[in-house]
Amino acid sequence: MINAISGDTDFIKGIKNSIFTGFVHSTFNRTFNIFCFENGDLYTIACSKLDNGPNTLIIDVDTMKPMEIEVNDRVRVEKNLLYIEDKHTISIDKAAKWDSVIPTYPCNVEILKRNLIKMKEYINIHGVAGGIKKNVITQNLFDAEVSNMLEKRTLLLLNELLNDRISSALPHAVSLVGLGPGLTPSGDDFLTGLFTIFNMKNSPFYPYRSFCEDVFKKAKTLTNDISYMTLKKAAIGKVRESIISLLNSLLVEDDEDLFLSLNKLLNIGSSSGTDIALGIIFGMEANIRAGGKVC
Structure with a gap:
């Protein structure tokens, strides 16, 4: 079991509602991307060294290398858990919710x-x-x-x-x-x-x-x-x-x-x-x- 540290609010909501299925689209040393069947968007699973972002979940690992995630691995959600094939399970129970909020332009520049x-x-x-x-x-x-x-x-x-x-x-x-x-x-x-x-x-x-x-x-x-x-x-x-x-x-x-x-x-x-x-x-x-x- 791998714990998510934080994540995009809508991404977390999708996992909690069990309406997320897809496959691994691409893999890198510090991230891997998932193609979502429901809306056609890409979602990112990122290591703890990276910052929050849209459609992103930060998990408690330093690198993705040991996880042996492969392109086309199937992804599904059940009971607040995100499964990558039968290789890994990611829990969002302790994940802090994050939203992208751009500041307002100043009156005095x-x-x-x-x-x-x-x-x-x-x-x-x-x-x-x-x-x-x-x-x-x-x-x-x-x-x-x-x-x-x-x-x-x-x-x-x-x-x-x-x-x-x-x-x-x-x-x-x-x-x-x-x-x-x-x-x-x-x-x-x-x-x-x-x-x-x-x-x-x-x-x-x-x-x-x-x-x-x-x-x-x-x-x-x-x-x-x-x-x-x-x-x-x-x-x-x-x-x-x-x-x-x-x-x-x-x-x-x-x-x-x-x-x-x-x-x-x-x-x-x-x-x-x-x-x-x-x-x-x-x-x-x-x-x-x-x-x-x-x-």
Whole structure:
């Protein structure tokens, strides 16, 4: 028996109601993903070293390697227990419920402006290059061209958003889907950060948050299942705990907390954390330039 430490409230509810069946979709050292027959979503079982997230259950193990979970293993629920074949049983009895709650955009953006400057300086030094952050050292021609495409398309997207041309911005956002290196491509990670900002209540772009759903609806065939699921959730304001922690840190004057939260985000994946963080900066600066506040 393995105990779940915490988990997404809706995921826990589905297990308690015994309405969850599926199969293992993909496996990694620290996570494995389950395809759910009931709604077609992916759900993640993550080790204790990772943060909470949408459709995620954190379990009391350090790594998934010894569990010998395999793709296509059947998954079922009975009496508050999640079964992976007959190999493992996961109990949610002691699991703390977690919800993705994005903070409200501030009425006064002065603190936010100062923190964004600090955030950009930190990423310039500590961020991982190769995705949205350009590599100073030119790599092969293909990587250089992808990097140029990412830069060009993000700038085109920003220009349309700032000129209140939301419909014209849509193809530029879609053009980023699936673009770049990584299990979750850099363009997708960048959009995850941007979608998060669209979902901040009271922000200038909050009334246009349906834009995010318009993008992800066109993304299904453009990227992989895992990345698509991340975009789908981010489009409605459901993102990882580390992203929410950073947003909260950006809204107060506490450098230690800001850099601690930022560093945790930057440690996600290879360049994923950096790409998400740059999407957040992009979204925040677009909000500020578009009007600053709606209170």
